[in-house]
Amino acid sequence: MPDIHQCHVPCPTASLPVKRVALLFMKPNTQQDMTLTLTTKHCILFAALLLMAYPACAQHTATIDSLLAEARQKDQDIRSQTLQLMKRINQPPVSDSTLDSLTTLSLLQDSIDQANQQLVEQVLKNGLPEHLQPASYTTLWLIIDHAEPEMQKRYLPLMREAAGKGHIAASHIATLTDRVRLHEGKAQQYGTQAYTFTENGRQRLYIWPVEDPEHLNRRRSEAGIASMEDYLRLLRESTGCEVIYDPKLTVEQLKKMESDAKAKDGE
Numbered sequence: 001m002p003d004i005h006q007c008h009v010p011c012p013t014a015s016l017p018v019k020r021v022a023l024l025f026m027k028p029n030t031q032q033d034m035t036l037t038l039t040t041k042h043c044i045l046f047a048a049l050l051l052m053a054y055p056a057c058a059q060h061t062a063t064i065d066s067l068l069a070e071a072r073q074k075d076q077d078i079r080s081q082t083l084q085l086m087k088r089i090n091q092p093p094v095s096d097s098t099l100d101s102l103t104t105l106s107l108l109q110d111s112i113d114q115a116n117q118q119l120v121e122q123v124l125k126n127g128l129p130e131h132l133q134p135a136s137y138t139t140l141w142l143i144i145d146h147a148e149p150e151m152q153k154r155y156l157p158l159m160r161e162a163a164g165k166g167h168i169a170a171s172h173i174a175t176l177t178d179r180v181r182l183h184e185g186k187a188q189q190y191g192t193q194a195y196t197f198t199e200n201g202r203q204r205l206y207i208w209p210v211e212d213p214e215h216l217n218r219r220r221s222e223a224g225i226a227s228m229e230d231y232l233r234l235l236r237e238s239t240g241c242e243v244i245y246d247p248k249l250t251v252e253q254l255k256k257m258e259s260d261a262k263a264k265d266g267e
Contacts (some may be wrong), residue, residue: 064123065133071116072139075146078112083238116143117151128158128165137167145176149183156180174223178208187211187251190220191228194235194243195254199261206244207232209254213247 082105085098120143123129141162144155156176163173178188182195193208210216217227225231228245236243 061129061131064129065136067119068123068132068136068139071119071143072135074112075116075139075142078108086239113143113146117147120144120147120155124155124158128162128167132167134167137162138169138172141168141172141176145172145179149180152176152183153180169224170222171224174220174225182208185251190223190225191216191231191245192225197258197261198265199257200264203241204244205235205239205241206246206249206254209249209251210247216247 085101120140123140141159144152144159147155156173159168159176160173162168163170174190175192178190178192181188182193187209189211191207191210194205195208196203196205198204212219220227220231226234232243232245
């Protein structure tokens, strides 16, 4: 099953505007989530102590593999639940209780993601470790891919090193590269990122502008990614919302569209 990423999500409702398509997290029970949050933080502290205590040996590697496997499971489980909830949100009317749940989703997201990111920083403290399980390298990329822009940019060179050694797929580097470029206000190279804002009272999902769109599918193919046409079809089917891709759209034009929409909504 493919990893669940932040760009592969449905459009939020108009009452929940966001600039970048990002997954939030479900918080069904406050007490349970509070316990989960504390447990996660304690696990990360324990993990950091383990990573510092163990020498560079097979036992140390097995510990890292185990911790990363647990982190990956939490990352993907919560995103899977969120996708199911978001699909229901795209089919109004949406109940107040559902909207109330959405307002708390980001809290659990932050807790899980921050804990996972602390783990990754410990694992990569002395560079890219060797002899991990293949899934562990993918998990390192996955957590970085879900991190804040600063962390994504900081670890992009190390992830490129991992790809060069055959530890992670070229498609993962394409996704991370596009994320970094989006946050820098640059056109993306592979067309993996979407951007959303409220327009005429509705959330519009745009593919972030792409440089050299005439050769986009060639770059995607070289990175092992499906064609843009197949990707757009999959994105529309999985999100249940309108997805707009204009090869001629520039970053400046998209930003102006967003600015004009905000001004109009404020009238």
